[in-house]
Structure formats: structure tokens, C-alpha cells
Amino acid sequence: MNTKQLCFTNSFTENGFVFAPFDSNDAVILIPSNQSSYFKEKLNLELINHNTKEVFLDDDVSKLNHIRIVEEAIQTIDTSDLKKIVISRKEKVQLSSFNLITIYKKLLQNYNNAFVYVWFHPKIGLWLGATPETLLNINDLAFKTMSLAGTQLYTNTEKVTWQKKELEEQQLVTDFIKNQLETISSKLKIDKTETVKAGNLLHLRTKVEGMLSSNASLKLLIRALHPTPAVCGLPRDLAKSFILENENYNRKFYTGFLGEINLSNTDNLKKTSDLYVNLRCMEIENSVANIYVGGGITSDSESIKEWQETVSKSKTMKRVLF
Numbered sequence: 001m002n003t004k005q006l007c008f009t010n011s012f013t014e015n016g017f018v019f020a021p022f023d024s025n026d027a028v029i030l031i032p033s034n035q036s037s038y039f040k041e042k043l044n045l046e047l048i049n050h051n052t053k054e055v056f057l058d059d060d061v062s063k064l065n066h067i068r069i070v071e072e073a074i075q076t077i078d079t080s081d082l083k084k085i086v087i088s089r090k091e092k093v094q095l096s097s098f099n100l101i102t103i104y105k106k107l108l109q110n111y112n113n114a115f116v117y118v119w120f121h122p123k124i125g126l127w128l129g130a131t132p133e134t135l136l137n138i139n140d141l142a143f144k145t146m147s148l149a150g151t152q153l154y155t156n157t158e159k160v161t162w163q164k165k166e167l168e169e170q171q172l173v174t175d176f177i178k179n180q181l182e183t184i185s186s187k188l189k190i191d192k193t194e195t196v197k198a199g200n201l202l203h204l205r206t207k208v209e210g211m212l213s214s215n216a217s218l219k220l221l222i223r224a225l226h227p228t229p230a231v232c233g234l235p236r237d238l239a240k241s242f243i244l245e246n247e248n249y250n251r252k253f254y255t256g257f258l259g260e261i262n263l264s265n266t267d268n269l270k271k272t273s274d275l276y277v278n279l280r281c282m283e284i285e286n287s288v289a290n291i292y293v294g295g296g297i298t299s300d301s302e303s304i305k306e307w308q309e310t311v312s313k314s315k316t317m318k319r320v321l322f
């Protein structure tokens with residue numbers, strides 16, 4: 001981008017790269033295409049050393065805090081209309097050295113089916129991530145999205161069985177997406193649910209596609225989808241209030257979304273947007289990496305397992321830092 005000025009979008013009608021926070025009441029940052037320079041480069045990924053030791057110690061204070069909030073969420077779900085709440089935390093990791101290019105290359109190498117990014121603005125900061133979750137891909141009126149939830153460790157096979165808790169929490173996301181899209185689209189197609197690998201983890205994924213109604217807009221579609229119960233909960237407003245009141249930290253851009261909007265497609269002169277949910281991400285502040293991780297809580301959750309899930313998720317980022 002050729003200016004230090006921050007630009008925003010509210011209409012999603014511009015052409016450029018957006019960086020949106022979790023809280024949809026907060027401003028969405030736009031890097032307008034007409035103020036940007038584009039570079040293409042082929043990266044050589046071969047010379048990277050990997051950390052194979054992977055000895056990371058638990059932080060007891062964070063652990064107790066996370067378990068307490070998860071238990072509060074379970075109790076609230078048991079005594080209210082809430083069915084699911086995604087609870088997350090921020091883990092601070094002290095860095096002794098930091099080489100952006102090396103870390104970016106490691107992300108690309110480790111997460112070859114993720115959307116890998118580095119994003120920087122002097123007024124916002126430096127963010128990096130490797131997300132497995134597409135929020136939205138739309139070409140003219142034809143769109144694709146996905147329901148991604150449920151987590152287990154990858155242990156050399158993708159042929160695994162899933163527990164009731166994971167199957168149900170992922171189904172809630174699929175049902176939400178279907179409901180939200182029904183009134184603004186046609187030809188909705190919901191694929192079979194499959195197991196997908198993201199780094200050292202497996203998730204349940206259901207692909208969804210359809211045609212946006214011609215009287216609907218990109219903004220309407222984004223607002224219908226974001227935040228899904230994969231990152232917020234169900235019902236959406238109640239879950240969001242619980243999160244904002246109880247998580248004790250600001251998610252900022254984690255569980256928001258990012259990507260290009262309204263790019264002109266030279267083949268057919270139609271517009272394309274590609275947006276990803278900002279997961280498996282970190283923010284670099286001086287010599288500290290803030291790693292953001294969370295997981296879906298339902299009445300069947302066990303707090304210690306939920307903690308362990310966030311530990312596994314944070315390893316996906318720590319692995320590239322050392």
C-alpha cells in the first residue's frame with residue numbers, strides 16, 4: 001500500500017484486501033487495490049530447518065483461567081437458550097529472535113492446504129496465520145463457503161471416528177449456515193461431511209455452495225455468515241455477548257476474516273471475492289508473539305479436554321516460531 005493512512009470499508013463495494021475484526025460492530029480495514037502495488041515471487045522453501053523437539057510448557061495461570069471460563073460457558077449453556085459458545089484465549093510467547101521471511105516460509109511449508117498470510121499496517125501491527133477455514137468464495141453470484149468445526153489430533157491417519165460432541169457442534173454450524181443463506185440465495189447444495197487435516201489437527205468439514213440472489217449484496221452475504229458458530233456460537237448474539245463479557249481479553253482480528261474483495265476477473269469480467277476466517281494466527285508485538293486459540297463449547301464439553309485442544313492449536317503456531 002502506498003500510504004500510511006488507514007482506510008475502512010462498511011459497504012464491501014470497493015476493490016481491495018479487507019482485514020476484519022471478530023466484532024462485526026468494529027471497523028473493517030481496507031487496503032484499496034488502487035493504492036497498492038503488486039509483487040509476485042516464487043519462494044524457495046527447501047532450506048528451512050524444523051523444530052522437532054516441540055517441548056512447550058503449560059502456563060498454569062492461563063490453564064486455570066481458561067478452564068474456569070469454559071466451565072462457566074458449560075453452565076450457561078445448561079441453564080439458557082445457548083447451545084454453543086466458542087471460548088478462546090491469547091497466549092504470549094517470548095521470542096529470542098524473529099525472522100519474518102523464515103517464519104512465513106515455515107508456515108507455507110507446514111500448512112500447504114491453508115491460506116497462509118502475513119499482514120502489516122503501521123497503525124495496526126503485524127499478523128501472520130495459516131487458516132484452514134474459508135469464510136466465502138464468490139464469483140459473480142456463485143458462492144462457496146464451509147462449515148468447519150470439531151477437532152482431534154492427527155495421528156498419521158485421516159480415517160478416524162468422531163464423538164457425538166464434535167459431530168453435533170459441527171452440525172450446528174452447518175444448520176446455521178443453511179438457515180442464514182436460505183433467504184438470500186438459491187440452489188443451495190450441502191456436501192457430505194468429511195474429515196480434513198490442518199497441520200497436526202483434524203477437523204470436520206461440510207462444503208456449502210449456492211447462488212446469491214441478485215437483489216442481495218456481498219455485504220449482506222458476509223453479514224449473514226460472519227461470525228458463524230464455528231468461531232462465535234449459537235444463538236449468535238447471545239454467544240457474542242457471553243464472549244465479550246467473559247473472555248477477559250480482546251480478540252481483535254482473531255476469528256475475524258481477511259482476503260480480497262471485488263477483484264475483476266479478466267476471463268469473464270465478473271467480480272471475485274475470497275475471504276478466510278482468521279484462525280491459527282498470531283500477532284507480533286516487539287519481541288512477543290500473541291497466539292490466539294479457541295474451541296467450541298457445548299453441554300457435552302469437558303473443560304480439561306477443551307484446554308488441551310487450545311494447547312494443540314497453539315502448537316501449530318509455536319512450531320514455526322522456533
Ligand SMILES: C=C(O[C@@H]1C=C(C(=O)O)C=C[C@H]1O)C(=O)O
Nearest residue numbers: 148149150151230293294295296
Ligand atoms: C476457534 C478455532 O477454531 C475453530 C473451532 C474448532 C473447534 O471448536 O473444534 C475447529 C475449527 C475452527 O472452526 C481456533 O482455531 O482458534
